[in-house]
Amino acid sequence: MRFSTLINITKEDILEALQDVKDPEIPTISVVDLGIITGVDVNEDNFVKVTMTPTFSGCPALKIMENMVKERIELLNPAGVEVTTNFDTPWSTNMISPKGIEGLKKHGLAPPEKHNGLVQIEILEKVKCPHCGSRNTTLKTPFGPTLCRSMHYCNECLNAFEQFKPVD
Amino acid sequence: MNYNETQLIAIKDFLYKIADDQLIIGHRNSEWTGLGPLVEEDIAFSSIAQDKIGQAQHIYEILHSLGEADADTIAFTRSAADFKSCHLVEYPIGEYDFSLMRNFLFNHAEKIRFEMLADTSLEQLGKLARKYRGEIKYHTMHADTWVKQLGRANEESHARMQTALNETFNLALGIFEESEYAGELKKMGIFEGEVILQQKWIEAITPILEAATLVIPDKNTWQPVYGGRKGYHTEYLEPMLVEMGEVFRLDPKAEW
Known part of the structure; x- marks a missing residue:
């Protein structure tokens, strides 16, 4: 049984919320605009699954970012959140959004x-x-x-x- | 895909070789942190170390998915005889010329290895290989730049680089010690084999060494240093492993 949600969370809600999660080393770009959020899925029970991919395989900020993503989504009151990292969609700098490019310049x-x-x-x-x-x-x-x-x-x-x- | 027992042994052996090379040379590169001859070189060696150790970690994670221990346990608790790395990577850092030349020879082999693995039938590894190619490009670029510059700079730098090449070359040939499972791996469409890798490597390094006015030792004198792939190592590996795993072993269950 769950009491946590009355309204279904959408994929858009999550992407919008994740605009608040910035690269810990470049605070002017969000993880979404950086292009490292490669999958967002919400099932009918409001359970959220997010997939991320690292910029560089040896990136030390990855674990921190996973936790930041999880904590931010929990504020939306989902039934649960699972954040995993894989290489199914490998990151390339072409995946940085136009807004992300502006963020880099600002920094x-x-x-x-x-x-x-x-x-x-x-x-x-x-x-x-x-x-x-x-x-x-x-x-x-x-x-x-x-x-x-x-x-x-x-x-x-x-x-x-x-x-x-x-x-x- | 389901593999039979022999195939699984061949795959694990192959993955250990790749990842162990990366972990050990990664750790050696990290020993330059704070010691680089220029601050840029300090950062370069440290960054390359970080890349290679991160890359090794993800390959250990594949091994974990195939039934081996988790990545930290694999990296920090095995003894030297369990490591499948080649001798080239385990030597102490020596002088800068030695470490630079080692990186040059190793990085090119590694880059080609991952290029060959980009369409391997072992899909988990293929994904990583495609990712690593782009990262290692910066490692070879770094080594190429300095090898060319120092090879031609002055008499002393040229002599030191040529000596470093002479010292590391037979060790580097040990990278290509042929696997006893080479046939099996080829049959499964996983890897074309060390012989082809070595040919491609020679083709890749020759023009750069020529541009650096450095001479590859005469083929008749080549004496590849084998053994590492079978767990026989130099006296340098064990003390390095002791140091590398020191913190982990203080409390293996600690949450990081």
């Missing part, structure tokens, strides 16, 4: 460029500077403060910047 990061399913590593060489827009930039190192960022230098405005690096 001062150069967004990843769209790719056709296969990242040519050369596109890291001339990344557009998020400060002045110039492509006269140099890749300093493909590894940054988190697994998903690379570090660059702009030869025009002489600023260092980070890019959310493209992944296929």
Whole structure:
């Protein structure tokens, strides 16, 4: 027997609620806009199942994000929540939404460029500077403060910047 | 898919080899944290370590689904003889040139291995392989850049890189120690085998080493260092495992 819900929760309700769950390392982008929520299912008993996929296999924030997602959905009063992670829909940077791209920019990061399913590593060489827009930039190192960022230098405005690096 | 007993043994053996290589080289890479010659290199080795250990973990999870212990138990409680990793990955980090060259040789083999596995019949592994390819691309890019730069920079850096190549090459050939289950794995459509992997690896590393003006040792002198795949290891592995599992063994039941 359950008393928790009178109104059925919809998939849209959940996606809207998950807008509140931000990437713990980039607070200007939600897990939905980042593209790591790969499945949402609500059954007739209001039991919610969410599937996530990691950006990088070694991402240390994954467990934290799973818990954040679970806790946020529990506020909607479902009969239960199950959050699982798998690789059925592998994440790529093409899955970041337009709003997510704006979020990355707001955080001062150069967004990843769209790719056709296969990242040519050369596109890291001339990344557009998020400060002045110039492509006269140099890749300093493909590894940054988190697994998903690379570090660059702009030869025009002489600023260092980070890019959310493209992944296929 | 349902596998018979022999097939299951072959699959587990194969998965252990891949994941053990990644865990051990991942841990070795992590030993550069705080010691890198440049802060960027410190971060690069640490990030690569994080990737490889994360990748190993997901392969251990496949093993768990096939009846083995859970990932942490597999990683932190086995003794050296249970590890199927090649000798190349277990050597201490040595000087930067050694670690860099080791990464260069290993990363290329690993990248090709996962490219070959992208359409394996073992679907759980195929999903990971397709994911890992994109991540490892950054590892090979890192190693290629530095190998080319240091190979050509000056006399000392060239000599050090050539020495590192000479020291690591036979060890790297040990990556391709042929599995006793190679035929079985091929028949099941899981993996084409180490012989093909080695051929593709030579093709991949040759132009980069040439660009770096470094010379692969003469084929007549090749002496692949085998044994790791069967659980025979150097004296370096056991102490590393003791250190790696130290915290876990303090309280194996702790919630993290």
